[in-house]
Amino acid sequence: MVVGTGHSRIILHSHTSPGSRFTVFPLLSDMTSDSLLDGHLHRHCGGRYARASESVTIRVSGMSAVVDRTFFRCDRCGDERRTVEQRELAEQAAVAAMRDEHGLLKPKEIRQRRERIGVTTAQFGDLLFGVPQGIVAGWEKGRYLQNPQVDALIRSLDDPETLVYRAARGGVVLPQSSESEGTEDGTVTEDGNAAPQRLVEANAPSSPGEA
Ligand SMILES: [Zn+2]
16 A cells, blocks of 8 residues: 555656646747758747648649648748749649649640641741740740640641641641651642652642642
């Protein structure tokens, strides 16, 4: 009995006094912990900014994505700061999510398509019913994101007949590329004579120049 009460008293005692200190000590200790030393001092209140995370909906070109965005919050007054880098990272994450969700072409894939056709960014825009040159350049640099409708338009240029048709409608003179060999590109080469001549040699009866 004596041992029991003594024992329990000792345990109770040793738990209570350090425990009550602990409730105060961590608060003081937190002020100098590594995570808060990394934050900036908020001079207005003397608090420090710590990293926090929030879920935000970002909208681009009629699409939207929900992403996590980090920001800084003052541990004393709650003031919030969002840096340009934090915003940009969130926007990049959102754009990547939208590309995935809608299966959109990547900047590099758009540039490759344009280069394969062999036209300038301005001409490429003309093939897409007059998209401004700056927008096309922005797609290729990843600064702008094409919406699914425009993405489908870009992909439709993979079809040689569609490409020729759009070039005619947009007033774009397509280069005489070896890749378009075998397609009926004679329809847009009124002023070029290399392709029609080849057609004449290869297949004289069907050549419009011969008729
Ligand atoms: Zn503050």
